[in-house]
Every structure is written in C-alpha cells, then in structure tokens.
Amino acid sequence: MSADDPPFLNPPGADPPAPTGAVPPALFDLAVNRADAALRGLRPSDPARALAQWHARTRFARRVPLAAVARALARKPAGPGEWHWAGGPGGGWVPGKAPFP
Secondary structure, three states: OOOOOOOOOOOOOOOOOOOOOOOOHHHHHHHHHHHHHHHHHHOOOOHHHHHHHHHHHOOHHHHOOHHHHHHHHHOOOOOOOOEEEEOHHHOEEEEOOOOOO
C-alpha cells in the first residue's frame, strides 16, 4: 500500500455499488448497530457523510446496502435509553443493549 492509496475498501460516495444476494438478518443487525455506535461515538457534523465513510471502511458492511442502513438509523427512537436493531431488514429498534458488540 502506498501513501497515495485511499484508506477505503470501497470509495465513499452517493452511489456505491449495490451488494448482490440476500443479506442475512444477523449481518444486517450488526451493520445497523455498529453504524449507530460509530455515529454516537463520532458525533459528526455531517452524519450522512460519516455514515458513507464508515460503510466504505468497514469490511462486512459492503454486504449491506448503505441506503438500508441509513433508513434503519433514521427510524431509531429519540429520547433516553439504549436501543438496538433486531430482526434483519424487516426488523426494528428494540429497547436494551445489542447482544453483539
């Protein structure tokens, strides 16, 4: 790897290549929960850009469409308490801590 190589597995952008095949529910849950944790930790001024960069840098996230992760994150309940995503692409936010870190 040279100094000119970008630190991304996929270049971040508005139109990343679409993954092929079905996304296993556990992988989808992991992607949403990890993305949520990353955004909470970073507290970016531009969450959409930070999410795209996270997605591009995260090896397993390439199998989950960025738009689907963004839609799930947009549905997260506001207010106090801890929440995690469960149930795959058709799932939803559940109170409590995620079973996987």
